[in-house]
Amino acid sequence: MAHRVPSDPSLPKCFPMLTILGRRYGGYCDGLTRRGFLRVGALGAGVGALSLADLYRIEANQSGASGNSSTGRQKSVINIFLGGGPPHQDMWEIKTDAPKEIRGEFSPIDTAVPGIQIGEVFPQIAALMDKVAIIRSVVGATDRHDGFQCMTGWLPTELQSIGGRPSLGAVVSKLQGPTDPAVPPFVGLAEKTKEIRWSDSGKPGFLGAAFSPFKPDGQGMSDMKLTDLSIDRLRDRRDLLVSVDKLRREVDASGMMRGMDEFGRRALDVLTSSKLLDALDLSKEDPKIVERYGSGKPYKYQYDGAPTVNEHLLVARRLIEAGVRVVTLSFGRWDSHGKNFDLVRDHGGKLDQCLSALIEDLNTRGMLDDVTTIVWGEFGRTPRVNKDAGRDHWPAVSCALLAGGGMRTGQAIGSTNRLGEFAQTRPVHFQEIFATLYRNLGINPETTTLVDPSGRPQYLTQMAPIRELV
Numbered sequence: 001m002a003h004r005v006p007s008d009p010s011l012p013k014c015f016p017m018l019t020i021l022g023r024r025y026g027g028y029c030d031g032l033t034r035r036g037f038l039r040v041g042a043l044g045a046g047v048g049a050l051s052l053a054d055l056y057r058i059e060a061n062q063s064g065a066s067g068n069s070s071t072g073r074q075k076s077v078i079n080i081f082l083g084g085g086p087p088h089q090d091m092w093e094i095k096t097d098a099p100k101e102i103r104g105e106f107s108p109i110d111t112a113v114p115g116i117q118i119g120e121v122f123p124q125i126a127a128l129m130d131k132v133a134i135i136r137s138v139v140g141a142t143d144r145h146d147g148f149q150c151m152t153g154w155l156p157t158e159l160q161s162i163g164g165r166p167s168l169g170a171v172v173s174k175l176q177g178p179t180d181p182a183v184p185p186f187v188g189l190a191e192k193t194k195e196i197r198w199s200d201s202g203k204p205g206f207l208g209a210a211f212s213p214f215k216p217d218g219q220g221m222s223d224m225k226l227t228d229l230s231i232d233r234l235r236d237r238r239d240l241l242v243s244v245d246k247l248r249r250e251v252d253a254s255g256m257m258r259g260m261d262e263f264g265r266r267a268l269d270v271l272t273s274s275k276l277l278d279a280l281d282l283s284k285e286d287p288k289i290v291e292r293y294g295s296g297k298p299y300k301y302q303y304d305g306a307p308t309v310n311e312h313l314l315v316a317r318r319l320i321e322a323g324v325r326v327v328t329l330s331f332g333r334w335d336s337h338g339k340n341f342d343l344v345r346d347h348g349g350k351l352d353q354c355l356s357a358l359i360e361d362l363n364t365r366g367m368l369d370d371v372t373t374i375v376w377g378e379f380g381r382t383p384r385v386n387k388d389a390g391r392d393h394w395p396a397v398s399c400a401l402l403a404g405g406g407m408r409t410g411q412a413i414g415s416t417n418r419l420g421e422f423a424q425t426r427p428v429h430f431q432e433i434f435a436t437l438y439r440n441l442g443i444n445p446e447t448t449t450l451v452d453p454s455g456r457p458q459y460l461t462q463m464a465p466i467r468e469l470v
Contacts, residue, residue, distance in 0.1 A: 072442070073370050074179055074320075074323065074325070074370060075325075075370050075371075075372075075405075075440060075441045075442050076320045076324065076325050076326065076327070076370065076371045076372070076441070077168065077172075077325070077326050077327070077371070077372045077373075077374070077405075077437055077440070077441060078313070078316045078317075078320065078327050078328075078329075078358070078371060078372070078373045078374070079150070079151070079168070079169075079202075079326070079327070079328045079329070079374055080313070080329055080330075080331050080355070080373065080374065080375040080376075081147050081150050081151075081190070081198075081200075081328065081329065081330045081331070081376070081377065082330075082331060082332060082334045082347075082351075082375065082376060082377035083145070083147060083193070083195075083197075083198030083199075083305050083306055083330045083331075083332070083333060083334065083335075083377065083378070084145065084198065084305055084332075084333050084334035084335030084336070084377060084378075085145075085334055085335060085377045085378055085379045085380060085381055085393060085394075085398070086334045086344075086376075086377045086380075086381070086398075086399065087104075087334075087336060087340060087344060087380065087381040087391050088136065088380040088381070088397065088398055088399035088416070088420065089102075089104065089380075089381070089383065089416070089420040090104050090106050090119055090340065090341070090344050090348075090381075090391075091118070091119045091121075091122070091344070091348065091399060092118050092119065092134045092136055092399050092401065092412070093118075093134075093136045093399070093412075093415065093416060093420070094106055094107065094108040094117065094118075094119055094120075095383075095418065095419065095420050096108060097418055098383070098418055098419050098420065101384055101385055102383045102384055102385065102419050102420065104340075104341060104385060105341045106119050106120050106121065106341070106344070107120050108120070109122075109123060109126055110126065111125075111126040111127070111129035112126065112127055112128065112129040112130050112410075113129040113130055113410045113411070116129055116134075116410075116411070116412050118134065119344075119348065121344060121345055121348035121349050121352060122348060122351075122352045123352065124352045124353065124355075124356035125352055125355060125356050125401075127356070128356055128359050128360070128403075129410060130409060130410040131359055131363065131368065131403055131404070131409050131410070132359065132401055132402065132403040132409050132410075133401070133402045133403075133407060133408070133409045133410070133411050133412070133413060133468075133469055134399070134400075134401050134411075134412045134413070135399060135400040135401075135402070135412075135413045135414055135428050135433070135466075136399055136412055136413065136414045136415050136416060137397060137399075137413070137414025137415060137416060137423035137424070137425065137426055137427050137428055138376065138380075138397065138398040138399055138400050138414075138423075138427075138428055138429075138430065138433070139396075139397060139398075139423050139427040139428065139429055139430075140429045140430045140431065141378060141379040141380075141395040141396075141398055141430070142155060142156075142378075142379070142395055143379065143393050143395040144156075144378070145195060145197050145198065145335070145378060146197045146200070146378055147197060147198060147200040147202075147330070147378060148197075148200065148203075149378060149430050150376055150377070150378060150430075151167040151168065151169075151200060151201075151202040151203070151328065152165045152166065152167050152168065152202070152203075152205070152434070153165075153168070153430045153431050153433065153434030153435075153461055154430075154431075159205070159206060159452065159458070162206045162452055162453050162454060163204075163205050163206035163207075163208070163453065164203065164205040164206065165205045165206070165458075166203070166204050166205030166206060166207045166211065166450070167201075167202030167203055167204070167205065167213075167328075168202065168326060168434065168437060168438070169185075169186035169187075169188070169201075169202045169211075169213055169325075169326035169328060170186065170202060170203070170204040170205060170207050170211035170212070170213075171207070171211075171438075171443075171450065171460060172185060172186065172325050172326050172441060172443070173185045173186045173210075173211040173325070173326075174207050174211050174450065175443060175448070175450075176325060176441070176442075176443075178323065178325075179323035179324075179325065180275065180322075180323040182275045182276065183275055183276055183279075183322050183323040183324055184213075184214035184276070184324065185323075185324060185325040185326065186202070186211070186212075186213045186214065186324070186325065186326045187213055187214050187215075187216070187319050187324050187326070187327050187328075188201020188202060188213035188214070188215050188327075188328045188329075189201070189215075189216065189312045189315060189316065189327060189328065189329040189330075190215075190306065190328060190329055190330040191217060191306055191307065191309070191330070192217070193304060193305050193306050193330070193333075194303075194304035194305075195304040195305060198304075198305050198306055198330055198333070199306065199330055200330075201213045201215060201328045201329075202326075202328050206450075206452045206453055206458075207450065213328065216280055275322050275323070276319075276322060278322070279315070279318040279319045279321065279322035279324075280315060280318070280319070282311060282314065282315065282318075285314065285318065289314070289357075289361065290311070290314065292357045292360075292361075293310050293311060293313060293314045293353070293354045293357040293358070294310040294350065294353045294354055294357075295309075295310055295311060296308035296309050296310035296311070296350045296354065300343075300346050301332075301333060301336075301339070301342075301343045301346060301347065302332075302333050303333055303335075304333070305330075305332065305333020305334075305335065306330040306331060306332055306333055307332070308331060308332045308346075308347055308350045308351070309329075309331070310350055310353060310354035310357075311354075312329045312331065313329070313331075313354045313355065313357070313358045314354070314357070314358070314361075316329060316358070317358060317361055317362065317367075317371075320367070320371055321365075321367075325441070331347075331351060331375075332347040332350070332351070333347075334347060334377055336381065336390050336391055337386070337388065337390040337391075337392055338386075338388035338389060338390040339388070339389055339390060340381070340385070340389060340390045340391045341389060342389075351375070355373075355375065355401075355403075358373060359373070359403050359404070362403075362404055363404075367404075368403070368404040369404060369405070369406040370404075370405075370406070371404050371405065372402065372403070372404055372405030372407070372436075372437055372440045372441075373402065373403040373404055373405075374400060374401070374402050374403075374433070374437065375400065375401040375402075376398070376399065376400035376401070376433075377398065378398075379393060379394060379395040379398050380394040380395070380396070380397050380398035380399065380420075381393065381394050382394045383419045383420045383421050396421065396422050396423075397416055397420070397421070397422050397423050397427075400428075400433060402433075402436075402469070405436075405437075405440040406440065407436070407440070407469040407470065408468065408469055408470070409469075411468065413426055413428060413466065413468050413469075414426035414427060414428055426468075428466060429463055431461045431462050431463040432461075432463045432464065432465065432466050433466065434460070434461050435460070435461040435463050435464055435465040435466075436465040436466045436469055436470060438460055438461070438465075439465045439470060443460070445459070445460045445461045445464075445465065446459075446464060448460055
């Protein structure tokens with residue numbers, strides 16, 4: 001017997017995403033109430049009462065396109081943010097000729113590329129130097145703790161009145177869309193931190209909420225976990241769609257929700273597909289590979305920042321394999337105003353393990369040329385060591401490491417002066433780095449524009465890709 005659905009003004013007028021509930025509340029024959037069956041699920045996007053299906057509608061309305069707009073093999077980016085500002089002179093360019101109060105405690109070691117040396121805490125990266133490129137002269141930073149520049153390439157003040165500049169992940173979601181209806185194109189793995197700016201996974205900016213990252217630790221995962229519901233009840237998604245169609249006929253005899261099929265099914269694909277959940281489940285990974293990445297524990301020097309979760313780099317690889325285009329994560333807390341050298345030994349050693357594992361893993365799987373990995377922070381650190389054996393903020397110059405992406409690796413680009421104060425040769429701007437990332441993704445940064453809410457075209461960057469890499 002069909003159930004008449006009463007009017008409920010508290011429900012949104014647009015058709016929300018389905019949340020699969022485990023408890024039985026009564027109402028329909030399958031135990032779901034109308035309110036429960038139509039429960040909003042924002043899928044971790046942090047956009048309040050918008051459902052995943054709603055976001056897909058907005059995305060389609062804004063872009064006028066659906067599906068995968070790219071051609072050829074999938075190109076992806078893994079953006080590893082070292083929140084707090086890593087010390088450039090203790091990692092990739094040891095200042096052997098500087099005075100003791102500037103030089104620090106570390107010695108340089110040789111790498112697989114003759115003539116290039118890096119810090120002693122990165123022996124495994126040194127052995128893979130032919131597969132990475134180090135930039136020792138990153139410029140354009142501001143003196144503020146903020147992941148914004150490492151997510152967008154722009155200053156946080158840019159276009160604030162219309163929502164701000166969108167992050168790389170949001171831009172890629174807009175221009176290229178998902179590779180698979182069941183997999184979000186943009187995933188943010190950054191865990192919540194007390195200093196909230198260090199857990200920024202990349203904002204959608206003026207593109208709007210439809211292009212926010214999926215966050216596995218957000219509401220989306222609770223919506224995707226089945227509490228008391230038998231998995232047998234979800235095995236036949238066709239039956240569930242029949243229930244949706246039945247509900248739609250009852251609720252919308254006027255045809256108001258005629259467009260539900262395309263977007264509702266796309267949302268349902270994400271909700272009920274095992275692809276995304278499998279990618280996030282490391283119990284499905286080879287234990288030897290999990291061990292190779294390490295755990296990053298114990299978490300030391302975390303304070304108000306991110307933990308050193310080595311496994312996030314492995315999860316990132318699995319997400320890319322599942323079809324995600326951009327994965328962002330925050331690794332460690334590098335704000336070393338005190339005990340700088342102890343922190344670098346701890347964080348650097350853990351990063352050396354998981355980053356080298358990621359590069360080797362991508363290479364073994366034939367993915368290295370298609371996946372660009374970048375590792376960097378918001379600024380560098382002072383040349384002079386302070387009274388607490390720390391280094392303070394230094395926006396004048398910083399550093400970055402890039403791997404894969406089909407780039408010309410096996411090189412160190414730029415240098416700082418003898419004291420590590422400023423870029424002495426080949427300064428490389430944030431914008432150049434982002435232009436390179438877009439280029440590696442198959443997007444031409446010199447010709448591609450996005451239309452902002454005022455109707456004006458906005459270029460993705462103002463600079464060309466790094467000529468030494470492309």
